[in-house]
Amino acid sequence: MSAQREMKEKKPWHTPLTIIITVIGVIAIVALVTVAVLQNRPVPQKYKYGIVLDAGSSHTALYIYEWPAEKDNNTGRVEQKHSCKVKGKGISSYAAEPEKAGTSLIDCMREAELQVPTKRHRETPLYLGATAGMRLLKIEDSAASDKVFQAVEQTLQRSPFYYQGARILTGQEEGAFGWVTVNYLDDRLKQGLETTGALDLGGASTQISFVSRNYDISESPSNSVTFRLYGNDYNLYTHSFLCYGKDQVLKKALAHQTQSGPTKVQDPCFHPGYSVKRDYASLYDSPCVSDMKPKGAPSEFTHIGEGNFSQCQEVVKSLFNFTACTYSRCSFDGVFQPPLQGPFGAFSAYYFVMNFLNLTDTSFPLETVKKNLANYCATPWNELKQRHLGRVKEKYLAEYCFSGTYILTLLTEGYNFTKEKFSDIKFIKEIKGSDAGWTLGYMLNLTNMIPAEAPDSPPLPHAGYVSIVTVIAILLFILLILCLRSIWPRCSKQQQIV
Numbered sequence: 001m002s003a004q005r006e007m008k009e010k011k012p013w014h015t016p017l018t019i020i021i022t023v024i025g026v027i028a029i030v031a032l033v034t035v036a037v038l039q040n041r042p043v044p045q046k047y048k049y050g051i052v053l054d055a056g057s058s059h060t061a062l063y064i065y066e067w068p069a070e071k072d073n074n075t076g077r078v079e080q081k082h083s084c085k086v087k088g089k090g091i092s093s094y095a096a097e098p099e100k101a102g103t104s105l106i107d108c109m110r111e112a113e114l115q116v117p118t119k120r121h122r123e124t125p126l127y128l129g130a131t132a133g134m135r136l137l138k139i140e141d142s143a144a145s146d147k148v149f150q151a152v153e154q155t156l157q158r159s160p161f162y163y164q165g166a167r168i169l170t171g172q173e174e175g176a177f178g179w180v181t182v183n184y185l186d187d188r189l190k191q192g193l194e195t196t197g198a199l200d201l202g203g204a205s206t207q208i209s210f211v212s213r214n215y216d217i218s219e220s221p222s223n224s225v226t227f228r229l230y231g232n233d234y235n236l237y238t239h240s241f242l243c244y245g246k247d248q249v250l251k252k253a254l255a256h257q258t259q260s261g262p263t264k265v266q267d268p269c270f271h272p273g274y275s276v277k278r279d280y281a282s283l284y285d286s287p288c289v290s291d292m293k294p295k296g297a298p299s300e301f302t303h304i305g306e307g308n309f310s311q312c313q314e315v316v317k318s319l320f321n322f323t324a325c326t327y328s329r330c331s332f333d334g335v336f337q338p339p340l341q342g343p344f345g346a347f348s349a350y351y352f353v354m355n356f357l358n359l360t361d362t363s364f365p366l367e368t369v370k371k372n373l374a375n376y377c378a379t380p381w382n383e384l385k386q387r388h389l390g391r392v393k394e395k396y397l398a399e400y401c402f403s404g405t406y407i408l409t410l411l412t413e414g415y416n417f418t419k420e421k422f423s424d425i426k427f428i429k430e431i432k433g434s435d436a437g438w439t440l441g442y443m444l445n446l447t448n449m450i451p452a453e454a455p456d457s458p459p460l461p462h463a464g465y466v467s468i469v470t471v472i473a474i475l476l477f478i479l480l481i482l483c484l485r486s487i488w489p490r491c492s493k494q495q496q497i498v
């Protein structure tokens with residue numbers, strides 16, 4: 001039996017000293033991990049809020065956005081928490097009774113007070129942005145537009161939120177902020193990815209916004225918006241066509257068909273069997289058509305449907321001017337447009353209409369889409385009413401054939417989405433739970449929530465920190481055991497020799 005083995009038997013490794021050292025080591029490691037877990041624990045998540053009212057031509061909607069309080073200007077994600085549809089029409093329809101524009105907002109403001117925690121009310125910014133309906137009212141009757149704003153301001157100032165003002169957005173802002181929203185929600189800005197173009201169709205105006213490589217912004221400076229976001233520069237092309245929202249285009253189409261002041265109009269864009277009396281005064285009441293009003297027209301006409309898609313398309317086409325262009329290239333009405341580029345998201349009325357018509361799938365050939373729409377337009381009005389009334393507003397139902405035809409014509413003839421490019425368009429309502437539209441981009445901009453430069457890389461997250469400390473602690477523990485098992489006997493032997 002060797003001397004070493006004898007010594008081991010006499011002096012096993014679990015001597016009181018080694019046990020004490022092991023216990024102290026274990027306590028130290030547990031303490032280290034506990035401190036790491038407790039000291040660096042994230043504080044319970046708190047949220048901040050922002051509210052934007054979208055005062056559109058047809059209706060007003062309130063959006064509440066929410067984001068983590070700790071990280072608002074770089075890594076945090078802003079999400080839509082809630083939306084509220086204001087009852088009744090858009091604020092521009094209250095020109096004759098402006099106070100009602102203010103009171104119409106009260107219900108949604110109450111809802112917002114319940115949605116945002118009370119202690120956050122005073123710091124929650126509140127914005128109202130009006131679009132083409134108010135642009136038209138301002139052109140038509142600037143004093144009435146001011147009164148509507150006064151009434152709206154009165155309601156908003158009384159709310160507990162941090163009111164930041166109500167104003168009319170320019171067409172460029174409406175287009176550019178829609179583009180920011182779509183690309184922010186898709187996480188394309190932070191990652192510097194290729195961006196998605198934005199197509200917004202409203203009732204009174206429509207916007208197209210996209211980044212086109214090698215596009216010379218100096219050719220039409222009024223169509224360009226430059227951004228520096230997260231360290232990337234963007235030259236955005238954007239244009240807003242006033243009077244090309246679907247409700248104003250319908251007025252233009254009817255104006256086109258009533259130039260001789262008839263008492264009966266046979267309209268290919270409405271369904272067979274459709275017949276409604278309309279008065280000339282309300283058809284021609286907008287600045288988009290007011291100067292076209294035929295002289296000596298009767299007070300009303302009967303609007304009769306014929307259900308003919310290709311004839312409807314001819315009527316719609318005649319509303320665009322494709323000849324006047326002083327630039328290298330134009331979309332229509334003499335407006336500059338660089339070559340289309342990249343994927344596009346089409347939202348708002350583009351989505352509502354194409355979704356109702358079951359035509360959101362753009363992987364089908366354009367010809368198939370047209371054929372399906374032609375079939376739909378030829379469907380008798382009575383049949384459609386039986387199928388959908390009760391679930392769909394009668395006004396919407398009556399107009400889907402016209403709106404669908406307008407959308408296809410605007411995209412293909414107006415903007416030049418050829419049959420190859422048509423599949424670049426995706427009809428979308430929302431992205432990751434937040435509605436596509438200008439409101440989110442508007443708020444991100446006004447609250448400076450998108451930094452111009454890329455944020456510094458974030459510090460180690462809590463879970464990562466705890467894991468690293470735990471791994472180090474386990475390694476230390478293993479080292480300690482190894483030390484005890486292999487080095488300690490030698491140390492003790494040395495002690496013995498001494």
Ligand SMILES: Nc1ncnc2c1ncn2[C@@H]1O[C@H](COP(=O)(O)OP(=O)(O)O)[C@@H](O)[C@H]1O
Pocket residue numbers: 055056057058059090131132133201202203204205206245246247348349352353396
């Ligand atoms: N469910 C729906 N079906 C069809 N059209 C709809 C639906 N919901 C909203 N719309 C239409 O979408 C358009 C929204 O435009 P809006 O934002 O009010 O105007 P603008 O942006 O021009 O100021 C209107 O034409 C409205 O009638």
Ligand SMILES: [Ca+2]
Pocket residue numbers: 056057131201202203348
């Ligand atoms: Ca709109």
